[in-house]
Amino acid sequence: xxxxxxxxxxxxxxxxxxxxxxxxxxxxxxxxxxxxxxxxxxxxxxxxxxxxxxxxxxxxxxxxxxxxxxxxxxxxxxxxxxxxxxxxxxxxxxxxxxxxxxxxxxxxxxxxxxxxxxxxxxxxxxxxxxx
Amino acid sequence: xxxxxxxxxxxxxxxxxxxxxxxxxxxxxxxxxxxxxxxxxxxxxxxxxxxxxxxxxxxxxxxxxxxxxxxxxxxxxxxxxxxxxxxxxxxxxxxxxxxxxxxxxxxxxxxxxxxxxxxxxxxxxxxxxxx
Amino acid sequence: xxxxxxxxxxxxxxxxxxxxxxxxxxxxxxxxxxxxxxxxxxxxxxxxxxxxxxxxxxxxxxxxxxxxxxxxxxxxxxxxxxxxxxxxxxxxxxxxxxxxxxxxxxxxxxxxxxxxxxxxxxxxxxxxxxx
Amino acid sequence: xxxxxxxxxxxxxxxxxxxxxxxxxxxxxxxxxxxxxxxxxxxxxxxxxxxxxxxxxxxxxxxxxxxxxxxxxxxxxxxxxxxxxxxxxxxxxxxxxxxxxxxxxxxxxxxxxxxxxxxxxxxxxxxxxxx
Amino acid sequence: xxxxxxxxxxxxxxxxxxxxxxxxxxxxxxxxxxxxxxxxxxxxxxxxxxxxxxxxxxxxxxxxxxxxxxxxxxxxxxxxxxxxxxxxxxxxxxxxxxxxxxxxxxxxxxxxxxxxxxxxxxxxxxxxxxx
Amino acid sequence: xxxxxxxxxxxxxxxxxxxxxxxxxxxxxxxxxxxxxxxxxxxxxxxxxxxxxxxxxxxxxxxxxxxxxxxxxxxxxxxxxxxxxxxxxxxxxxxxxxxxxxxxxxxxxxxxxxxxxxxxxxxxxxxxxxx
Numbered sequence: 001x002x003x004x005x006x007x008x009x010x011x012x013x014x015x016x017x018x019x020x021x022x023x024x025x026x027x028x029x030x031x032x033x034x035x036x037x038x039x040x041x042x043x044x045x046x047x048x049x050x051x052x053x054x055x056x057x058x059x060x061x062x063x064x065x066x067x068x069x070x071x072x073x074x075x076x077x078x079x080x081x082x083x084x085x086x087x088x089x090x091x092x093x094x095x096x097x098x099x100x101x102x103x104x105x106x107x108x109x110x111x112x113x114x115x116x117x118x119x120x121x122x123x124x125x126x127x128x129x130x131x
Numbered sequence: 132x133x134x135x136x137x138x139x140x141x142x143x144x145x146x147x148x149x150x151x152x153x154x155x156x157x158x159x160x161x162x163x164x165x166x167x168x169x170x171x172x173x174x175x176x177x178x179x180x181x182x183x184x185x186x187x188x189x190x191x192x193x194x195x196x197x198x199x200x201x202x203x204x205x206x207x208x209x210x211x212x213x214x215x216x217x218x219x220x221x222x223x224x225x226x227x228x229x230x231x232x233x234x235x236x237x238x239x240x241x242x243x244x245x246x247x248x249x250x251x252x253x254x255x256x257x258x259x260x261x262x
Numbered sequence: 263x264x265x266x267x268x269x270x271x272x273x274x275x276x277x278x279x280x281x282x283x284x285x286x287x288x289x290x291x292x293x294x295x296x297x298x299x300x301x302x303x304x305x306x307x308x309x310x311x312x313x314x315x316x317x318x319x320x321x322x323x324x325x326x327x328x329x330x331x332x333x334x335x336x337x338x339x340x341x342x343x344x345x346x347x348x349x350x351x352x353x354x355x356x357x358x359x360x361x362x363x364x365x366x367x368x369x370x371x372x373x374x375x376x377x378x379x380x381x382x383x384x385x386x387x388x389x390x391x392x393x
Numbered sequence: 394x395x396x397x398x399x400x401x402x403x404x405x406x407x408x409x410x411x412x413x414x415x416x417x418x419x420x421x422x423x424x425x426x427x428x429x430x431x432x433x434x435x436x437x438x439x440x441x442x443x444x445x446x447x448x449x450x451x452x453x454x455x456x457x458x459x460x461x462x463x464x465x466x467x468x469x470x471x472x473x474x475x476x477x478x479x480x481x482x483x484x485x486x487x488x489x490x491x492x493x494x495x496x497x498x499x500x501x502x503x504x505x506x507x508x509x510x511x512x513x514x515x516x517x518x519x520x521x522x523x524x
Numbered sequence: 525x526x527x528x529x530x531x532x533x534x535x536x537x538x539x540x541x542x543x544x545x546x547x548x549x550x551x552x553x554x555x556x557x558x559x560x561x562x563x564x565x566x567x568x569x570x571x572x573x574x575x576x577x578x579x580x581x582x583x584x585x586x587x588x589x590x591x592x593x594x595x596x597x598x599x600x601x602x603x604x605x606x607x608x609x610x611x612x613x614x615x616x617x618x619x620x621x622x623x624x625x626x627x628x629x630x631x632x633x634x635x636x637x638x639x640x641x642x643x644x645x646x647x648x649x650x651x652x653x654x655x
Numbered sequence: 656x657x658x659x660x661x662x663x664x665x666x667x668x669x670x671x672x673x674x675x676x677x678x679x680x681x682x683x684x685x686x687x688x689x690x691x692x693x694x695x696x697x698x699x700x701x702x703x704x705x706x707x708x709x710x711x712x713x714x715x716x717x718x719x720x721x722x723x724x725x726x727x728x729x730x731x732x733x734x735x736x737x738x739x740x741x742x743x744x745x746x747x748x749x750x751x752x753x754x755x756x757x758x759x760x761x762x763x764x765x766x767x768x769x770x771x772x773x774x775x776x777x778x779x780x781x782x783x784x785x786x
Contacts, residue, residue, distance in 0.1 A: 001523065002252045003350045004360055033260070035245070038252045042364030048448060049245070049371075052441055056241045061230040066197055067238045073204040074242035074378075076775030079341055079603055082249040083242065084777055085260040088527045098528055099192040102566030105775040107198045109573075110187045111205035111214065113768035114166070114180065116598075118213040120731030120760040121133045121169045122739055129164070129216040130394065132654065134743045135753055173757030179579060180764075183572055205771075207382030210472055210734055215384055219396045229397055233435030236382040240442075244375035247467075251338030251367040253346055261525065263785065264514045265612045266622055295522070297507070300514045304626030310707055311507070311633075317703060318503045323492040328459055329500045335466040336504035336640075341603055344511040345504065347522040361454040369460045372449045373467035373476065376428070376442070380475040383395045383431045391426070391478040392656065469644030472734055477646055481658045491659055495697030498644040502704075506637035509729075513600030513629040515608055526776045557784070559769070562776045573769070580765045585754040590721055591762045597728040598766035606773040607766065609784040623716040631722045634711045635729035635738065638690070638704065642737040645657045645693045653688070653740040 007040035016040045019050050026054060033086060065094040072101075073108045138171035147171045150181050157185060164217060196225040203232075204239045269302035278302045281312050288316060295348060327356040334363075335370045400433035409433045412443050419447060426479060458487040465494075466501045531564035540564045543574050550578060557610060589618040596625075597632045662695035671695045674705050681709060688741060720749040727756075728763045 009020055009032065019040070020032050040046045057067050068091035075083035088101065096104075117123075140151055140163065150171070151163050171177045188198050199222035206214035219232065227235075271282055271294065281302070282294050302308045319329050330353035337345035350363065358366075379385075402413055402425065412433070413425050433439045450460050461484035468476035481494065489497075533544055533556065543564070544556050564570045581591050592615035599607035612625065620628075641647075664675055664687065674695070675687050695701045712722050723746035730738035743756065751759075772778075 002254045003346070004252055004363065031259075033257045034254050035249055038254050039248060039364070041360055042368065044448060045364055045368045048445055049248070052445065053241060053245070055437060055441060056234075056237045060234050061228065062200075062234045062238075066200070067234075069193075069197070070201060070204045070235060070238045071242045072775070073201045074208050074239055075246055076771050077205050077208045078243070078246045078250075079770070079774040080246035080250055081774075081777055082254050082256050083246050084527070084775060085256050087242075089260050097192065098565055101528065102563075102569055103187075103191050103193045103198075104201060105772055106187045106566065106569045107193075107201045108205055108775055109768040109772045110184060111202045111218075112209070112771040113764040114184070115206055115209045115211035115214050115734070116731050116767040117170060117180070117760055117764045118166055119209075119211055119734040119736075120727070120739060120763055121135055122736055123133045123165050123169050123213050125213050125216050126164045128162075129220045134739070135756065170757070172753055173761065175579060176757055176761045179576055183576065186568060186572060203382070207378050210377070210381040212381075212384055215382060215396070229434055232397065233432075233438055236379055237435065237438045239382055240375040240379045243378040244371040246341070247338050247374040248367055248371045250341040250343075251334070251346060251370055253343055264516045265608070266514055266625065293521075295519045296516050297511055300516050301510060301626075303622055304630065306710060307626055307630045310710060311510070314703055314707065315503060315507070317699060318496075318499045322496050323490065324462075324496045324500075328462070329496075331455075331459070332463060332466045332497060332500045333504045335463045336470050336501055337508055339467050339470045340505070340508045340512075342508040342512055344516050344518050345508050347518050349504075351522050359454065365449075365453050365455045365460075366463060368449045369455075369463045370467055372446060373464045373480075374471070376446070377468055377471045377473035377476050379432060379442070380428055381471075381473055383397055385395045385427050385431050385475050387475050387478050388426045390424075391482050465644070469640050472639070472643040474643075474646055477644060477658070491696055494659065495694070495700055498641055499697065499700045501644055502637040502641045505640040506633040508603070509600050509636040510629055510633045512603040512605075513596070513608060513632055515605055526778045528776055555783075557781045558778050559773055562778050563772060573772070577765060577769070580758075580761045584758050585752065586724075586758045586762075590724070591758075593717075593721070594725060594728045594759060594762045595766045597725045598732050598763055599770055601729050601732045602767070602770045602774075604770040604774055606778050606780050607770050609780050611766075613784045621716065627711075627715050627717045627722075628725060630711045631717075631725045632729055634708060635726045635742075636733070638708070639730055639733045639735040639738050641694060641704070642690055643733075643735055645659055647657045647689050647693050647737050649737050649740050650688045652686075653744050 002034070002038045004038050004041045006034060006037035008037065012040060013043070015043045016046060019043075019046050022054075023050060035082065035086065065091060065096060068094055069096065069100070069104050072104060073111075076105060076108050077112060133165070133169045135169050135172045137165060137168040139168065143171060144174070146174045147177060150174075150177050153185075154181060166213065166217065196222060196227060199225055200227065200231070200235050203235060207236060207239050208243060264296070264300045266300050266303045268296060268299035270299065274302060275305065277305045278308060281305075281308050284316075285312060297344065297348065327353060327358060330356055331358065331362070331366050334366060338367060338370050339374060395427070395431045397431050397434045399427060399430035401430065405433060406436070408436045409439060412436075412439050415447075416443060428475065428479065458484060458489060461487055462489065462493070462497050465497060466504075469498060469501050470505060526558070526562045528562050528565045530558060530561035532561065536564060537567070539567045540570060543567075543570050546578075547574060559606065559610065589615060589620060592618055593620065593624070593628050596628060600629060600632050601636060657689070657693045659693050659696045661689060661692035663692065667695060668698070670698045671701060674698075674701050677709075678705060690737065690741065720746060720751060723749055724751065724755070724759050727759060731760060731763050732767060
């Protein structure tokens with residue numbers, strides 16, 4: 001169990017149900033995952049977070065699959081198991097293959113390696129990169 | 132100055148020059164950025180890191196621009212200024228617009244937010260995400 | 263099991279028991295949690311860590327509940343499950359309600375989001391903030 | 394300079410000016426800090442981020458000063474200089490003294506220390522903390 | 525189960541088996557741990573990562589035990605359970621005692637504490653440290 | 656300037672001077688670096704942190720040079736410039752050569768890479784590593 005109880009649909013106040021309904025409609029699913037059920041304990045956080053996710057993950061200059069892969073990259077870097085699992089599932093639904101996942105994480109691995117090298121040697125940023 | 136001196140091309144041993152030449156050829160530039168000049172103090176690290184970067188960032192199941200954006204996502208999450216600057220420059224060269232950068236970082240921001248929420252409430256991973 | 267065995271009270275040397283006794287007295291509990299039982303394998307670390315925690319978490323310019331919430335904020339950011347769970351329990355004992363926890367983590371989430379935005383865009387610190 | 398240009402008030406489109414006006418009104422200041430000027434390149438991110446910050450940082454179950462201190466705790470853990478500076482300034486405006494800042498960071502330091510100890514020894518969470 | 529299936533030796537293509545054989549030969553073990561079985565889904569990542577690890581962890585200016593302890597230090601800081609467990613096992617095989625592990629993590633803890641203090645107060649680097 | 660003023664020796668109260676004297680004596684230097692001058696604003700933090708550092712970094716099951724290198728490993732992973740610089744200087748004083756530094760950071764880089772791979776694929780810990 002999380003540090004707050006899960007708010008199930010049947011027990012949820014109307015403002016929570018409205019968000020749950022929108023999540024299911026936008027994602028074309030018929031269930032709500034635990035993340036939302038936990039933050040639903042604080043309806044303003046539920047609504048704000050969902051509205052933000054919906055806006056940020058919508059197609060724009062970047063397509064939804066690229067956005068899901070960026071989500072995985074951050075989550076793998078932070079080691080957030082819940083987010084890795086949920087966004088890997090979401091990216092697969094958007095068409096991510098096993099090979100794409102492997103290449104994505106290979107880049108994530110290299111980036112984490114070279115981040116620590118650049119920081120560890122305290123490399124000065126080349127002027128050309130700042131212009 | 133970094134915590135090791137910069138190894139300039141003219142002062143570099145042959146094994147380092149060979150890597151520098153390859154970096155400039157593959158990237159179609161005529162200069163070497165500080166990151167490589169610092170790790171060139173240890174030629175095996177220079178060669179291994181470059182060979183890895185070259186393999187990982189090559190076109191594959193993911194295109195080079197997507198890979199550069201993933202690099203930025205990780206670097207922004209870690210707060211590595213050098214890597215943010217160098218890979219933002221690289222991504223722009225690959226065609227990333229200001230709007231794409233803005234959307235990319237909006238996703239990075241949301242991912243960092245929800246990572247800390249999922250971890251902070253210790254949300255249990257839904258069984259469906261593990262199958 | 264942790265990577266070192268748990269040192270139980272009955273098997274502990276005197277210097278460890280003395281710390282265990284002080285932990286139970288200060289916290290008004292009759293048991294020792296696993297964190298202390300693990301670091302008790304190295305008595306100087308046990309004693310130093312407990313003495314530090316006792317000093318740092320005591321009432322001062324900040325009250326103990328605020329301090330426990332700060333502890334949760336750091337632990338959620340680092341994704342340390344053990345510390346999230348133990349300090350959420352401790353904060354509740356000090357009076358933290360579900361609503362306070364939800365607001366606390368909402369702030370933690372926003373801070374992690376804007377940290378990655380400020381770093382990702384490499385925003386220059388306003389002069390006024392440095393004075 | 395950041396990786397995107399600063400959007401100054403005089404050059405800003407109406408939707409950006411509206412947010413800038415609201416920021417200045419809510420915070421009772423007559424200037425806009427660089428963070429907002431950078432993300433203003435992407436007006437939906439500017440508006441969404443400000444609306445979220447305004448909601449999250451408003452007085453509620455936690456007072457604004459406590460919220461600012463939690464922001465500092467996260468920013469210090471992530472090493473985000475911009476956020477450390479801007480939220481330290483904001484917290485001082487809310488009444489944080491030097492002594493409160495020192496105690497706050499003492500807790501942040503201890504939390505980061507014990508987070509790595511709990512993770513490093515892979516301490517199992519006590520059952521009592523999960524109930 | 526990981527987010528990709530485990531590639532078992534008997535089902536592995538030749539290029540994967542060749543790496544597995546080398547891992548077992550170099551480490552003098554007769555089994556392959558899950559990390560390699562997962563990344564084996566992408567043979568170039570398997571080969572590159574193993575070649576890198578083999579080079580980096582070989583005796584050099586630093587001995588293998590020191591290198592394993594540095595691996596633990598990073599893994600504890602990142603909270604990566606898999607890496608903490610596997611490299612603690614590896615370090616013990618190289619001769620790390622319980623006391624050495626305790627001292628190692630005591631240093632890791634202090635470093636994480638003072639990192640957040642130095643960042644949190646935004647301490648300016650002394651000129652003497654930059655020369 | 657840091658977010659608190661530097662406490663110079665000549666202006667320091669006796670309890671701060673006593674710690675400064677001990678730092679200079681133990682380290683055999685005739686100056687105090689900025690880290691201590693900042694946390695000296697809060698004498699109990701100064702004293703506690705110095706006492707802890709002195710205990711943790713003293714020769715024991717691990718020698719002081721190994722401890723300094725572990726400190727660098729953590730600081731590079733966290734990207735703490737101040738700590739990277741100060742502990743690189745300290746490690747050099749203990750005998751760390753450029754080659755040792757390069758090998759150390761090569762390990763740090765690999766560890767950060769494989770940490771994100773193990774987390775990103777959510778690799779299950781082998782039973783043998785838990786025994």
